[in-house]
Amino acid sequence: MENITDYYKSERAQEWRADIRKSVKVKERTSKERTKMPEQEPTVRNKNSLEVNLGLTEKIALKEAQRCIDCPDPTCVKGCPVNIYIPKFIKKIEIGDFLGAATVLKDTNTLPAVCGRVCPQEKQCEAQCFYTIKLNQPAVAIGFLERFAADYERNSGKTAIPEVAEPNGIKVASIGSGPASLAWSADMVKMGYDVTVFEALHEIGGVLKYGIPEFRLPNSVVDFEIDNLEKMGVKFVKNFVVGKTATIDDLRAKGFKAFFVGSGAGLPRFMNIPGENSIGIFSSNEYLTRVNLMGAAKDDYDTPVIIGKNVAVVGGGNTAMDSVRTAKRLGAERAMIIYRRSREEMPARLEEVHHAIDEEIEFLNLNNPVEYIADDKGRVQKVVLQKMELGEPDASGRRRPIPIEGSEYEIEVDEVVVAVGVSPNPLIPATVAGLETTKWGTIVVNDDLQSSVEDIFAGGDIVRGGATVILAMGDGRKAAEAMDKYIKEKIKN
Amino acid sequence: MNKIVEKEQFSENVFKLVVEAPDVAVSRKAGHFVIIKIGDKGERIPLTIAGSNPDKGTIDLVIQRVGVTSHKLTSLNVGDEITDLVGPLGKATHIEKFGTVLAACGGVGTAPMLPIIEALKKAGNKVITVLAARNKELIILEDQVRQFSDEVVIMTDDGSYGTKGLVTKGMEDIINREKVDKSIVIGPAIMMKFAALTTKKYNIPTEASLNTIMVDGTGMCGACRISVGGKTKFVCVDGPEFDAHQVDFDEMLMRLGAYKNEEVRAFEAYMNN
CATH class of the missing domain: 3.50.50.60 (FAD/NAD(P)-binding domain)
Structure with missing residues (x-):
């Protein structure tokens, strides 16, 4: 935690941040009212499938970004399961560098356009905002701003495809293509792994596609992110039930070195x-x-x-x-x-x-x-x-x-x-020998999200039993880091 | 995408398709099924696997043309592709040496029965198969069934082939003639209901392979739920085979009619197009 505090300190001390902080007085910032999300009229939208929230305009986003006082101790970051560097992306919005804001988001969050729409911000980042805990006022609309920056980038046609390390030729696979697996796949492919995502259904995206309705999360938003992952080199295999179409053993025989189970709480x-x-x-x-x-x-x-x-x-x-x-x-x-x-x-x-x-x-x-x-x-x-x-x-x-x-x-x-x-999907636990599960059917993992079978990691609802998109994504990222370490050590020995 | 490599018409409305599905061809066992979907706007329907050729990487599907999806599927030709195909799903049939097994098939139920009697025969059972249908034309796969049966009894409602009468009569004649240790019944729900009642009378352990409405086929939705011994079970992951004496066939028949109105409307629209 030492390092991260120092990092925040040095980032915050940068000239552009100091300048933008000084440009508006704190009192003026805190006197502004929290913005309201523009939305379709209730009696209109309850008859169509279009998105309810319309998103912030640039003008409103700039105004909302000004409310953030860029605290020396950004408590909001601690409320975020993937520790998005919130003040930095908000200040990027305030200086009008919307693409820069999106880049900050994507440093730690694979799917900001999704999270900006479906995260329970009021229980996470916004619950820890200075406004909430010190001023007893409505928090900075962090979720709205996250969505704004991510949407801006997607609509700009200038989406940066993250850099990918030189391919290392090591095959790894995820089981399921929901938020946990997508986050995992992004990190793995960035590290140079040969990544395959296996999905049982005929569409990629898991709960983001079959569960969350269009009026809350349009499929086009999800597909855009999946396209980007494909461009980074992630391979998606649909209509493939691991444990049925092929077992983990079959896949091991085909050269896969480690697995991430993100098969969700499907039952x-x-x-x-x-x-x-x-x-x-x-x-x-x-x-x-x-x-x-x-x-x-x-x-x-x-x-x-x-x-x-x-x-x-x-x-x-x-x-x-x-x-x-x-x-x-x-x-x-x-x-x-x-x-x-x-x-x-x-x-x-x-x-x-x-x-x-x-x-x-x-x-x-x-x-x-x-x-x-x-x-x-x-x-x-x-x-x-x-x-x-x-x-x-x-x-x-x-x-x-x-x-x-x-x-x-x-x-x-x-x-x-x-x-x-819902209950955890029993398919993987039932078809992998030696995989330890709880009495609720969730997979038992250690702090590194590694299961009782050493080459199998797991995260999201199959471990948690029913949580949120962002927690699943956090697990995916954590598992990717641990899996990389596991594979490297394995190769060394 | 799964290419169709062979197509055969058994009767006016019954077709066999041989489809490329290399992974499924290797991993499938008797009793397994697949889910298929045609086109981006198609629905997902379950089909029991009637056989496979692991070397060629193909599986056999037998389809009776009834609604929109089965019409779409059977209008595909050799070289065409099935948009989505996933499997093998469900639990494989429990195979052991029971002794004498009575396999009762109604109509297209013969297709999913074929791999089961093959496995039973190979496990050393004496297999007696009853093939039943409305008329001669609807008796399918007779030669293949004979390959894995010690005896085949054919029953038709109209007497146009074999003995005139229902499947239950054929079954009872055998049961009264010799000791039957196990029975398996596959066919329309109403046929399985009465076949199960017949074997229950004689206390013969009986399995029925159920074909219900499904969406995902992996235990996710519960569309296929039925009551077995008073408990709710999912056909896709707990089945498709269940103790036929415990299955609530009346509830199953009722649930099969869930979309009757929608199906009729959709079918009319499809035929008018």
């Missing part, structure tokens, strides 16, 4: 209540995959999806918000969240909850489904809900929901999406 959880297998009840994975990955709601695509009038989505996380807002966009008259705790405990990103409320999503908080009732064709017709109240905090620190006996009532639904969480 949907259901609640195992009566009637849950009725027609019209989906896991959020199925619902979102049909709509996002398979284009089910578009006329000229073959995959069908049921379009509900009264849609209930069970859960309070980001996936629940994504599902309910998708249902509204597909024409639901009533699109409802059913959540067993209250607003306070919702794990979803704050912005998503606000957006959902603006889009006329109903919130049935402190409610829990106990049974589904179907018609004679097996189609879901009603859900029986039980009211809940909050008790003492549980292991997660959130107040425990307690059912109120005798409070059951029915509401009419013709479609239900169950978004109560």
